Amino acid sequence: MTNSYPRALPEDFFRPDDRSPLEGIDESFVFTYDAYADELGEGQRWSRWQDLEALMKGPEPRPDWVVTSSGAIDTELGILKTGKEADVYLLEREDPHRPDEAVVMAAKRYRDTDHRTFHRAASYTEGRSMKRSRDNRALKRKSTWGKQVAAGEWAISEWSALCRCWQLGLPVPYPVQIDETEILMEWITVTVDGDTETAPRVAQVRPERAVVEAYYDQLRDALTTLVQAGLVHGDLSPYNTLAAGDRLVIIDLPQMVDLVGNPRGMDFLLRDCANMCAWFRSRGLEVDEQELFGELMAHAF
Known part of the structure; x- marks a missing residue:
């Protein structure tokens, strides 16, 4: 039977390793983690x-x-x-x-x-x-x-x-x-005197005529795109459109209906036209809801 003895360890075996623990490791395998709060405030x-x-x-x-x-x-x-x-x-x-x-x-x-x-x-x-x-x-x-x-x-x-x-x-x-x-x-916001504020409803503003005309063009384009997709807002008015500077933004859409699939789709479209045209007339723009409705229907079919 042959006796075996442990080999002598190198002198520097117990010396601290000066190397970084990441030395020689591919950086693509290294991750960093950010600590977040354990509790949230009210x-x-x-x-x-x-x-x-x-x-x-x-x-x-x-x-x-x-x-x-x-x-x-x-x-x-x-x-x-x-x-x-x-x-x-x-x-x-x-x-x-x-x-x-x-x-x-x-x-x-x-x-x-x-x-x-x-x-x-x-x-x-x-x-x-x-x-x-x-x-x-x-x-x-x-x-x-x-x-x-x-x-x-x-x-x-x-x-x-x-x-x-x-x-x-x-x-x-x-x-x-x-x-x-x-x-x-x-x-949707506007900047007033350097401060950010919620954009007002169209019903609340009295813009210059050039802006009113631009708003009407935007409205007509938006309604045209909607009817071409077979859709009607269904409850459109100056109270659910926002005046975001020179931009008109449409909000409140849960009642959107199918222009053809809903039996009252065309009635809703005409009402949308009437509601919006009434505001534009109050701001000095000569527009007619029947004319707008007819133009939209021409795009719908």
Whole structure:
């Protein structure tokens, strides 16, 4: 039997290694991690962007200002507008490690079944179909579940309309995301004396004639694009269009209908024309809703 003995260790075996632990490692395998706060303050929440499915995020290509960081924090800044079906809040989304990329958005939240008033006429929903027959039955019975479905339906309808209109190149706020009955979208603003403010409704402004004429051209172009796509806003007025400087922006789209599929599609289009033309006439522009309606119908078919 042969005896074995341990070999002598080199003299520098126990010396500290002066080399960096990353020396000789491919940089593509090296990751750095940013630490984020364990707790959030009042009125704050973590962004759910990374948790949402693709169809719940805005259409691509997305504007550069959209914050997609998984470490971003949403901070509520206050209420912007109250309505019969929904309230709109201002929300800031910021990654604490990239404060210069923070963005303020509008958060439209449809009310729950205890606070929401269902004044929307059934005529808006004609031609629409729910994915599940039990939802249709619940809606007709006006059950508790039916009301929940209805609350979600309006949010989903507005989300779909915003995405479709944005893809058509229409002047609407960019839709960032939808999460249950909350829609995050672009905050439309104007600059006043160096300060950023919410763009006023068209009904609140008295612009110069050149701007009024430009607004009408923009309106006609937008309505033309809509009818060519077979769509009608359905509730268009100076109160749901914004005057963003020299740009007209259309908002509030949950009741958008199919021009042909809805039995009252053309009636809604004529009403949209009448509502808007009345404002333009009040600002000194000679326009006629019947003439505008006829022009739009010529583009529709």
